[in-house]
Amino acid sequence: MSVALTVDPSRERPHGRLFWALADSGNVTRRYLTHFLRQPVTIAWQLGFPIISVLLYGFVFGEAMKVPGGGDDGDYKQFLMPGMFVMTMAFGFMNTAMAVVTDASKGVIDRFRSMPMAPSAVASGRGVADLVVACAELTILAATALAIGWRSSGGLLDTALAFALLLLLRFSLIWVGVYLGLVVPTPEAAGGLYAVAFPLTMISSVFVAPSLMPDWLAPVAAWNPVSSTGTAARELFGNPGAGGGTWVEQHAVLMAVVWPLAISLVFLPLAVRRFKALSR
Amino acid sequence: MNGDGFAVRAEGLRKRYGDKDALDGFDLRVEQGTVHGLLGPNGAGKTTAVRILSTLVRLDSGHAEVAGADVVREPALVRARIGLTGQYAAVDEILTGRQNLEMFGRLFHLGARRAALRARELLEQFHLEDAAEKGAGQYSGGMRRRLDLAASMILAPGVLFLDEPTTGLDPRSRLEVWDTVRDLVARGTTVLLTTQYLEEADRLASRVTVIDRGRAIADDTPDGLKNTVGGSHLDVVVRETADLPAAVRAVRRVCAGEPLVVDVERRVQAAVTDRVRALTDMARTLQDEGVAVEDIGLRRPSLDDVFLRLTGQTSGTAAAPGTTAVPDEKEVAA
Numbered sequence: 127m128s129v130a131l132t133v134d135p136s137r138e139r140p141h142g143r144l145f146w147a148l149a150d151s152g153n154v155t156r157r158y159l160t161h162f163l164r165q166p167v168t169i170a171w172q173l174g175f176p177i178i179s180v181l182l183y184g185f186v187f188g189e190a191m192k193v194p195g196g197g198d199d200g201d202y203k204q205f206l207m208p209g210m211f212v213m214t215m216a217f218g219f220m221n222t223a224m225a226v227v228t229d230a231s232k233g234v235i236d237r238f239r240s241m242p243m244a245p246s247a248v249a250s251g252r253g254v255a256d257l258v259v260a261c262a263e264l265t266i267l268a269a270t271a272l273a274i275g276w277r278s279s280g281g282l283l284d285t286a287l288a289f290a291l292l293l294l295l296r297f298s299l300i301w302v303g304v305y306l307g308l309v310v311p312t313p314e315a316a317g318g319l320y321a322v323a324f325p326l327t328m329i330s331s332v333f334v335a336p337s338l339m340p341d342w343l344a345p346v347a348a349w350n351p352v353s354s355t356g357t358a359a360r361e362l363f364g365n366p367g368a369g370g371g372t373w374v375e376q377h378a379v380l381m382a383v384v385w386p387l388a389i390s391l392v393f394l395p396l397a398v399r400r401f402k403a404l405s406r
Numbered sequence: 407m408n409g410d411g412f413a414v415r416a417e418g419l420r421k422r423y424g425d426k427d428a429l430d431g432f433d434l435r436v437e438q439g440t441v442h443g444l445l446g447p448n449g450a451g452k453t454t455a456v457r458i459l460s461t462l463v464r465l466d467s468g469h470a471e472v473a474g475a476d477v478v479r480e481p482a483l484v485r486a487r488i489g490l491t492g493q494y495a496a497v498d499e500i501l502t503g504r505q506n507l508e509m510f511g512r513l514f515h516l517g518a519r520r521a522a523l524r525a526r527e528l529l530e531q532f533h534l535e536d537a538a539e540k541g542a543g544q545y546s547g548g549m550r551r552r553l554d555l556a557a558s559m560i561l562a563p564g565v566l567f568l569d570e571p572t573t574g575l576d577p578r579s580r581l582e583v584w585d586t587v588r589d590l591v592a593r594g595t596t597v598l599l600t601t602q603y604l605e606e607a608d609r610l611a612s613r614v615t616v617i618d619r620g621r622a623i624a625d626d627t628p629d630g631l632k633n634t635v636g637g638s639h640l641d642v643v644v645r646e647t648a649d650l651p652a653a654v655r656a657v658r659r660v661c662a663g664e665p666l667v668v669d670v671e672r673r674v675q676a677a678v679t680d681r682v683r684a685l686t687d688m689a690r691t692l693q694d695e696g697v698a699v700e701d702i703g704l705r706r707p708s709l710d711d712v713f714l715r716l717t718g719q720t721s722g723t724a725a726a727p728g729t730t731a732v733p734d735e736k737e738v739a740a
Contacts, residue, residue: 146515164541175468233496237557240460240490242482243513334682405464 149382154251158225170213172221173263176214177270183210184331192366193335194255203319205367207267207276214263215296216327216352220319222256222303228306233271239404244286248396253300260296264289273326288362291382295355298386301393308400331356335367336375348372351385358382358385412471413438413565414459414594417466420453423621428454429649436565436598436613441591443611443628444600445709445715451620452600453493456569460490463660473564474486489558489566489595493573495550496557502555506542508515510557512569528556532586547725548579559595566590567600570605584610603708614709618717631712636710638681639705640688643673645698650674656691660684666715675711706720 141149162169229235229248234336238242238248268289278285310316329347330336336347347353348370357378360368374381414436421429429451436442446452456462457661459472462479470477473487483668487617497506506523508545529538532552537545542553551571568587573582587610591597601607607614608628616624618629624631640661644653653674657665661684663677669681692699 146738149515150459150513153509157498157501157509160505164502164505231494232499233492233494234498235489235494236462237510239462240485240488241510241513242486242515247513361481405462 140211142185147246147250149176150247151250152253153229154247155254155398158252160320162259166236169259169262173257173266176210176263176267180207180210180267180270182272187333188262191334192338195380201366203275203276203363205335205360206333208365209356210271211264211267211292211334211359212330213259213327214267215292215346215355216299217323218256218260218296219306220264220316220323221259221305221366222252222300223319224313224316225252225383226304226307226314227310229380231312235404245401247306248299249304249401252304253297255305256311257297258294261294264292267275269397276365280362284362284364287379288359289360291379294386297353298389298393301390303391305397305400307398308404315356326350327352331367331370335370335373337370338356345372351381351389354378354381354385408422409614411438412436414470414472414598416459417468419470420466421463421467422459427620429458429465429468432617432620433622434615435625438564438596438722439591439594439598440612441550441587441597441610443614444598444617445604445607445614445713446600447603447616448602450617453569454601454620455617456490456567460488460567461485461488462695464571466695486561487564489561489563490569491551491567491571494567495522495547495554497542497550497553498542502539503529503542503545504538506553507556507560514560516560525562528559529666531589532556533560538704546579547575550584551579551583552586555583559590560594563595565598565643568597568604570600572601572603575718576716580606581617602715608709610674614618616713616716624712624716628723630708631709634712634715637676638678639711640678640684641701641705642688642692642699643701644672644674645700647672649697651715652695653692656695656697658689659712660687660691664709675705678704 183206188202188388190207191206193201193205226235226249229238235248239245277290297401306319307316310319329343331347331351331353336344336353338346354374355368357368357375358381360366361378366376412435413498413700414434416432418431418436419429419434420427425602434442434444434455434457444452444455454463458465459470459477461477461484472484475483475487477484482699498509501509502694507522507525507528508518511524512518514521515676516524529535532555534549535550536558537549542550555568555571571587572583575583581612584606587597587599597610599607599610611628613627615622624634626634628639642653642657647669650669650672653713654665654667657674657676661676661678665676667674685702689699689702692702
């Protein structure tokens with residue numbers, strides 16, 4: 127009855143290591159995307175949160191908030207939407223961290239490590255899945271934003287570039303998530319990361335322009351990587367409140383590329399080192 | 407594979423965590439096609455040994471070959487020839503049983519078609535067909551463990567590591583897992599089984615290594631280990647703790663073996679050779695001394711006895727609370 131399955135390492139040689147690294151990564155991605163098919167409620171929650179945020183902040187704060195240089199009623203909504211996009215991307219590292227720590231604490235990562243698969247696929251497969259989910263999130267957010275009156279007055283190219291920058295930020299946070307997922311001991315402890323995620327997004331240009339903040343807080347908010355991506359998106363979408371007096375605000379598009387690269391340069395090696403430390 | 411008939415061969419394994427030696431010159435030989443038990447108290451180094459042999463952890467020094475490949479120089483080869491079932495059922499709880507096995511099959515590089523075929527086979531072999539389309543999170547503990555074992559068996563590994571496979575399972579699930587393990591060995595797999603349950607090693611293993619403080623302190627068949635303690639035990643439970651010293655004196659007079667005292671149970675044990683005479687002599691001696699006896703009897707030794715005896719003697723810190731090995735002029739040859 128049983129097919130004799132013995133391993134013949136030479137069978138793998140025709141394809142080489144890169145092929146298997148990609149194939150393994152694809153299979154890990156498939157695993158996570160199957161999760162959403164198995165549990166549609168999970169993705170409904172995950173995508174529902176930004177929609178509710180858009181409606182909540184848009185309508186509750188919408189009338190009361192001021193935008194520097196803006197005047198009309200609808201300005202805050204125009205200002206806020208790119209902020210919501212970037213906040214959703216920023217919070218994404220929590221999902222990555224949670225998936226990694228769950229696998230680590232349940233022995234799934236050990237199982238992967240005891241198998242003849244490419245070790246890099248554990249993280250890269252999750253990363254690709256995260257980017258697929260991020261695309262879905264941005265699509266739904268943009269649709270919701272359009273429905274309540276947000277518009278991009280930038281050209282097609284600028285609009286596409288803005289979304290690319292949002293995804294670039296999400297990409298860099300994959301490595302932060304993988305690293306933190308390997309550092310925190312349990313999924314329960316990972317829940318505490320909200321205490322990091324929340325100020326990270328609040329002390330930024332997501333909800334309020336830094337120029338309206340106290341003098342000591344304004345530079346912190348302006349130099350927040352989340353702000354750079356948010357401000358760059360506003361600039362490219364042609365939404366109000368993009369400007370600001372400081373150098374970092376004036377070079378938002380540049381910084382929206384520099385910050386994610388810097389974050390990746392720091393956290394990718396950290397994550398790799400942490401992963402290798404598992405065999406210590 | 408090397409032709410000497412050993413599926414696992416470890417020599418002088420050392421692993422240090424901080425200032426603690428998890429393994430301190432650990433040796434192990436596991437014969438091909440057998441179940442080999444690795445017994446030891448918590449923290450003795452069982453899991454560290456398994457993690458080194460399954461390439462999850464690097465060793466500090468020593469040498470280990472698993473299924474004919476060196477764990478340090480040829481980890482990829484080792485990984486292609488082993489299965490590992492750790493202390494947790496390491497399956498994806500959201501995916502179905504079938505999806506789990508197909509995913510692991512693809513990650514074992516079987517290709518989609520063969521992975522699906524192998525998943526179907528394993529679901530049948532591990533009696534999981536009915537639950538194949540259910541999420542693994544809904545499985546019972548025993549079913550999840552069987553799925554975990556099935557995932558370890560995708561490539562029909564030469565060596566399967568089972569790290570406490572029945573910890574936390576109810577008795578019925580435990581029997582199911584034991585049946586599965588026996589079945590796997592009948593198909594030619596070598597199993598290294600770590601366990602805290604001596605009964606488990608007794609039932610499954612043809613050979614047992616006892617590990618304590620990172621070293622192998624005994625290696626024998628379960629029967630051989632029991633014989634080191636003696637053929638049978640005389641077991642006396644006194645009514646009053648104050649009578650324990652008198653009972654120990656009586657046991658010394660009558661029995662050949664060194665007495666083992668379990669204070670909290672008011673119990674004295676010793677190996678005997680002439681079973682019936684020891685029992686009658688003992689009853690008479692205790693009566694003469696005026697010791698009130700709650701229970702007296704002859705017991706065949708269990709692996710528990712062996713375990714307590716071995717770890718109690720070598721480590722000083724007894725494996726079970728309230729156990730003291732009484733020093734005696736007559737040393738038992740272990």
